[in-house]
Amino acid sequence: MDKILLALYADYLLSSFGQTTATGLSDVLDHTISHDKITRFLANTECNSRELWRLVKPTVRAITQQEGGVILDDTIAENAWTDENDLIT
Template sequence: MTTCTLDLYTDYLLSSTGPTTATGLSRLLDGEMSHDHITRWLSSADWSLAEVWRHAKPLIRQAEAQRPPTDFAVLVVDDSILEKAHTDANELICTHWDHSQQRYVKGLNFVSLLY
């Protein structure tokens, strides 16, 4: 049986053109890895900002070195939740996992991009 790894999971995320799920990765691997295994692996990881930077920094430095400083740009992506605990659920207001609070909250999930 194959074990889920950060490289495998990030390759799956980067190559996907639609929604990504543990079931989708399991299906892509022809059932060689169960979706339960992937979900347990995801649940066991608790990445600090320092750990994320340790993994991202070499890739960013490599990309910087391949272009002149005037041609290099960065796209910063941040998702946030505007909590709306007392608002009725609808197409925009629904339940989301809030990693900063380690719990589900009802609210509006939005993505900010900075180039």
């Protein structure tokens, strides 16, 4: 597993407020890593929740404060303007 690419991908997910894509990460990196390389990495890497949490836990702990916290939600909500697809039906 490419630990550097995994760290970049995790940072990208943590810092993004909208849709995340391999092309978007490549754009953020000024195309120093191609979106094809990112796509191949994601398709061929066994990155489970435990591995991702091990990677991002230090960052989450560093920014967590007594009066607040970090909430991650992977809920997909249907909107009136959203087309139906395999995820949203």
